Amino acid sequence: MPFTPNAPQFLFENYTRNDKEWFRANKETYEKEVLVPMREMIEYLAPLMGRIDNRIVCSPKKVSRIYRDVRLIRDGMFFRKSIWFSLMRPKERFVSKPEFFFWISPDDLGWGCGYYNMPSPVVEKVRMYILNRDKAAVKAIDAYESQDSLVLDGAPYKRDRYPNEPVRYKNWLNRRNPVVxxxxxxxxxxxxxxxxxxxxxxxxxxxxxxxxxxxAEDAVAAEDSEKTR
Structure with a gap:
């Protein structure tokens, strides 16, 4: 089922009220207006994810919890303002994995591909592939430049560290955590x-x-495995 205006309205009111009793009394609205469309989207995307990488996990459990982690609550806010899902491989060596993500909030919605926090060894490997014009890197940048829906984001450096590289490459090289x-x-x-x-x-x-x-991640994992033998 599609999202309705009730979804962002619920997220806004629940976040603003910050009232566990109110949430429990209106949980049915949350499940119908937010959870059901999110889970149905995951189900819709599952065949595509399988074709891209058959190790990507597509499960209704991938929808984020609306309650914030109690260990992180310092401002008294119990609920998240936005809800999202992240489709990725099972977490192994790295806490963060490359993912396809989607979110909704009272203000907007969006989707894309990247890391929540790209591990430094993976960042360096991606840069090496770009600098060496590896086929996978060129294909990725070509794919990005061939569309006009998604934009490149992710914490750019203040100073250009690769002044001699073409613009199409330096846009990726000069980011700590590239994401589209x-x-x-x-x-x-x-x-x-x-x-x-x-x-x-x-x-x-x-x-x-x-x-x-x-x-890049698989290459780093293979190198680390070789070192421990």
Whole structure:
């Protein structure tokens, strides 16, 4: 089922009230208006994820919890303002993995591909691939530049560290945590019945970016394994 205006409205009111009793009394609305559409989108994306990487886990359990981690509550806010899901391989060596993600909030929605926090060894490996014009790196950047829906983001350095590189490469090289994403506050997109198709189409377009990140991560893991033998 598509999202309705009740989804962002619920997230806003629940966050603003910050009242556990109110949430429990309105949990049915949360499940119907937020959880069901999120889980249905995961189900819709599952075949595509399997084609991109059959190790990606697509499960309804991938939807984030609305309650914040009690260990991180210092401001008295019990609930998250946004809800998201992240589709990735099972976590192994690195806490953070390359992922396809989607979120909604009272203000916007969005999706993309990247890391929550790319491990330093993986960052360096991705940069090496770009500098060496590895086929996976060129394919990923070509895929990004061939579309106009998602933008490149992710903590750029203040100083250009690669002044002699072409712009198409330095845009990636000069970021601590490169990620491609789309965000929107367009209600026609948010509440339209074509949202799942749009997200799937964008994920398919940027699959080479995911493949570059996975190649880098797998290479780092193989090197570490070799060192421990």
């Amino acid at each position: 994403l789309h965000s929107s506050d367009d209600p026609e997109l948010f509440f339209g019945d074509k949202l799942c198709e749009r997200v799937a189409a964008d994920f398919e377009k940027i699959a080479p970016v995911y493949e570059l990140f996975i190649k």
